[in-house]
Amino acid sequence: MQSRPIAPPTPDAESTAFWDAARQGHFLLRHCNACATTHWFPRTICPFCWSSDTAWINGSGRGTVYSWTVMRRARIPYAVAYVELAEGPRMITNIVDCDLDDLRIGMAVELTFIATTDPLAPPVPMFRPAASDSPE
Amino acid sequence: MTINGAAYIVGAFEHPTRFAPDKSHAQLHAEVAVGAIRDAGLQKSDIDGYFCSGDAPGGLQSLLNYLNLSVRHVDATDIGGVSPIVQVAHAAQAIAMGKCNVALITLAGRPKADDVRTGTTPRIRHAAAPDVQWEYPFAIPTAASYALAAQRHMYEFGTTSEQLAWIKVAASHHARHNPDAVLRNLVTVDDVVNSPMVADPLHRLDCCIISDGGGAVIVARPEIARSLNRPLVRIMGGAETTKHQDGGRIDLTCTGAMRTGPLAFAEAGVSHRDIKYVSLYDSFTITVLMQLEDLGFCPKGKGGAFVADGNLISGVGRLPFNTDGGGLCNNHPANRGGITKIIEAVRQLRGEAHPAVQVPDCDIALAHGTGGQLATRHGSGTLILGRE
Numbered sequence: 001m002q003s004r005p006i007a008p009p010t011p012d013a014e015s016t017a018f019w020d021a022a023r024q025g026h027f028l029l030r031h032c033n034a035c036a037t038t039h040w041f042p043r044t045i046c047p048f049c050w051s052s053d054t055a056w057i058n059g060s061g062r063g064t065v066y067s068w069t070v071m072r073r074a075r076i077p078y079a080v081a082y083v084e085l086a087e088g089p090r091m092i093t094n095i096v097d098c099d100l101d102d103l104r105i106g107m108a109v110e111l112t113f114i115a116t117t118d119p120l121a122p123p124v125p126m127f128r129p130a131a132s133d134s135p136e
Numbered sequence: 137m138t139i140n141g142a143a144y145i146v147g148a149f150e151h152p153t154r155f156a157p158d159k160s161h162a163q164l165h166a167e168v169a170v171g172a173i174r175d176a177g178l179q180k181s182d183i184d185g186y187f188c189s190g191d192a193p194g195g196l197q198s199l200l201n202y203l204n205l206s207v208r209h210v211d212a213t214d215i216g217g218v219s220p221i222v223q224v225a226h227a228a229q230a231i232a233m234g235k236c237n238v239a240l241i242t243l244a245g246r247p248k249a250d251d252v253r254t255g256t257t258p259r260i261r262h263a264a265a266p267d268v269q270w271e272y273p274f275a276i277p278t279a280a281s282y283a284l285a286a287q288r289h290m291y292e293f294g295t296t297s298e299q300l301a302w303i304k305v306a307a308s309h310h311a312r313h314n315p316d317a318v319l320r321n322l323v324t325v326d327d328v329v330n331s332p333m334v335a336d337p338l339h340r341l342d343c344c345i346i347s348d349g350g351g352a353v354i355v356a357r358p359e360i361a362r363s364l365n366r367p368l369v370r371i372m373g374g375a376e377t378t379k380h381q382d383g384g385r386i387d388l389t390c391t392g393a394m395r396t397g398p399l400a401f402a403e404a405g406v407s408h409r410d411i412k413y414v415s416l417y418d419s420f421t422i423t424v425l426m427q428l429e430d431l432g433f434c435p436k437g438k439g440g441a442f443v444a445d446g447n448l449i450s451g452v453g454r455l456p457f458n459t460d461g462g463g464l465c466n467n468h469p470a471n472r473g474g475i476t477k478i479i480e481a482v483r484q485l486r487g488e489a490h491p492a493v494q495v496p497d498c499d500i501a502l503a504h505g506t507g508g509q510l511a512t513r514h515g516s517g518t519l520i521l522g523r524e
Contacts, residue, residue, distance in 0.1 A: 004275070006273050006275075007272055007273050007275070008273065009269040009270075009272075009273050010263065010268060010269045010272075011269060012264070012269070014266075015269060037383075038384075039383035039384050040270075040381075040383070040384035041266075041267070041270040041384075043266075047382075047383035048383055066288065066388070067284045067285070067287045067288040067291070067388055067511075068284070068287060068336075069280050069283035069284050069287055069335045069336050069337075069338075070333075070335065070336045071256070071275070071277065071279070071280045071334075071335050072332070072333045072334060072335060072336070073256045073279070073332075073334045073335070074256065074275075078275065080274060080275070080276055080280045080283075080284065080335075081284075082284060082288075082386070082388065082511070085384075088384065088385075089383065089384025089385070090381075090384050090385070090386055091270075091384065092270070092271060092274060092276060092284075092381075092511070092512065093274055094274050094275075105287070105288070105291045116273060124273040124274070126274075
């Protein structure tokens with residue numbers, strides 16, 4: 001399947017560690033030690049309790065589809081989804097490497113880093129059907 | 137202290153154009169300002185408060201310079217297309233506090249003439265916005281954002297495409313009577329569900345139109361309103377909020393109306409059965425359905441059944457909505473539906489809607505909007521208006 005050109009992310013001072021890890025194939029999440037929660041997208045100050053006692057943790061890269069759509073009115077149709085991560089937060093992303101007609105809420109997905117149009121930019125976190133969630 | 141009775145909408149004007157390649161963006165703002173001040177029977181020199189939003193080319197200062205207005209109160213609140221609805225309440229607050237007497241609110245733009253593919257192209261609002269790097273690579277146009285909410289709503293509550301289609305069908309019944317409407321043809325449920333898919337589960341006819349033009353309203357203190365030869369449209373209640381991703385705990389099945397509805401009803405001192413007409417933001421059919429639920433016109437999850445079978449059609453159903461044809465059929469100027477929602481509510485309360493869609497004895501109306509992106513960040517505003 002042909003894939004659409006993907007715009008590179010624009011890392012800033014707060015997200016450099018995330019994108020550096022992405023280059024190494026690691027998916028980081030930000031966890032708050034004060035209120036024991038993991039949030040998305042990563043922030044230095046916890047969005048729930050405003051504590052600055054936050055730290056990077058390794059995300060499992062596992063999740064389920066919370067909602068999805070296929071953007072049909074595009075040169076190359078593609079799937080946009082909210083994935084509910086195993087760690088709790090829901091993140092907006094794309095689903096790739098799957099038949100667009102097989103998407104469904106609740107399907108198990110796993111992380112895959114996808115290269116962008118800028119060869120110097122880090123890859124972006126997308127999801128594909130989990131290996132164990134093979135189509136019926 | 138409330139805004140109930142603190143101010144009145146004394147002027148309202150919707151630009152008749154829907155395609156304006158021959159006009160500048162700022163010119164459209166000026167033309168709607170002139171239209172509204174004439175409708176009110178006031179003069180340019182009476183205006184001492186000015187309100188505009190994200191559609192203002194160059195921002196508020198550029199427009200004040202262009203319009204050559206000298207004011208003592210300004211407000212450039214931008215929470216998306218709902219902003220003018222929120223700004224009517226802000227104007228009432230400012231008037232109540234003695235900060236101005238006559239407030240002008242304008243909205244205008246020309247996305248059609250500029251050939252902007254508004255709903256199907258991802259847009260960056262500000263490169264340094266903290267969310268851009270976490271969203272822009274995933275290409276989430278407006279249609280996809282609303283589709284994500286619709287998909288989840290269908291999953292949780294069994295809402296169907298046919299039920300959503302009834303919202304467009306009702307709007308088309310009303311637009312037939314509006315000579316300025318972009319789409320004046322009557323459509324059926326089949327027409328909607330058989331139109332091309334834009335973003336599952338939203339079809340082309342679930343989406344609002346793109347149009348040029350705009351509108352303006354004038355809000356004035358009670359003494360001024362009573363001196364004018366116009367029906368009195370009282371501002372009874374207003375509320376605003378924004379809803380966002382909540383650190384990753386987002387619930388896609390509801391909107392900020394859950395918060396603004398109760399606040400506005402309480403301020404106005406009325407209940408749902410008092411509302412004779414509703415203007416509801418209709419960027420997409422799902423927007424209308426979720427707002428109806430969240431405002432409390434039906435239980436959560438029952439919006440599909442509520443909108444079906446013509447319940448929103450004037451003269452047919454229980455709750456007539458968007459009798460001008462709304463953004464789905466009539467006008468969605470500058471990709472922002474807030475001002476037109478206020479204007480049609482004012483027409484209904486004045487008894488100036490088209491006779492075929494005029495709600496009899498329309499004494500209390502509600503206008504509500506959802507601006508921005510339903511699945512990431514949106515603003516919500518509710519306004520309750522009454523005829524005196």
